[in-house]
Amino acid sequence: MAVPGTAAYGMYSRGAALPEIVYSLNREGFSKEDICLVLSPQHPAATAVRDAKLPTAKNKGNSSSVRTIGWFSEFGAVVIPTVGFFIRSQDYFRALLLEQDFPSLSRDCKTLAGLGFSEKDARRLGHELSDLGVLVFVACGGTDRADCARELLQRSGASEAASIDRVKASRSAAEPDRDRCGNHFSSSPNPVA
Numbered sequence: 001m002a003v004p005g006t007a008a009y010g011m012y013s014r015g016a017a018l019p020e021i022v023y024s025l026n027r028e029g030f031s032k033e034d035i036c037l038v039l040s041p042q043h044p045a046a047t048a049v050r051d052a053k054l055p056t057a058k059n060k061g062n063s064s065s066v067r068t069i070g071w072f073s074e075f076g077a078v079v080i081p082t083v084g085f086f087i088r089s090q091d092y093f094r095a096l097l098l099e100q101d102f103p104s105l106s107r108d109c110k111t112l113a114g115l116g117f118s119e120k121d122a123r124r125l126g127h128e129l130s131d132l133g134v135l136v137f138v139a140c141g142g143t144d145r146a147d148c149a150r151e152l153l154q155r156s157g158a159s160e161a162a163s164i165d166r167v168k169a170s171r172s173a174a175e176p177d178r179d180r181c182g183n184h185f186s187s188s189p190n191p192v193a
Helices: 018-027 044-050 063-072 090-098 107-115 119-132 143-155 166-174
Strands: 006-013 035-039 077-080 084-087 133-140 160-165
Touching: 006 018, 006 119, 006 143, 018 035, 018 133, 018 143, 035 107, 044 063, 044 077, 077 090, 084 090, 090 107, 107 119, 119 133, 133 143, 143 160
Parallel strands: 035 077
Antiparallel strands: 006 133, 006 160, 035 133, 077 084
16 A cells, blocks of 8 residues: 555656756755656666676776666665665655555556556556656645646656545555445546545
8 A cells, every 4th residue: 555645746758857857846845755766677777777886996886877876865766677776765665665465466567556556557657657768756745735746747848747646546556446426437547636
């Protein structure tokens, strides 16, 4: 089950300028610890992590890889399926590692379900992530903050951006979508009212 609360996310291509996106979020009061990046294993930053070598007396290490890993360690979480992950936030740690109860999902989609996406949206976004490259997820302190983050993500070039209620989304990961009367319906991706 995901950490309760509201959030916003944006999907970006591999060429997106992540530092500028993060800077715009920071400027509006979102800390790096509020942010989780999920990168495609084919993303250039994933290559830097995969190719990283510890510096030794002979080998000075790859300075690009060292900078990338240092930058990733400042975030609440960075997940690169099949490559590795960095988790600084206790909330993200619980959501991404401890509370994984999604037996029907692949490893990549479990990450998204752990963030609070429904199983249906986790599958859809997981597929898109392999094509697009980056999902920027921002934990927010309420609906207004989630809407602010969503607008920032849209303005920064997200091909898809939305705010979600992680409580609703995590419940729907375990239950089919139903309205208040118990009727099945289709929803995407549980927008905050």
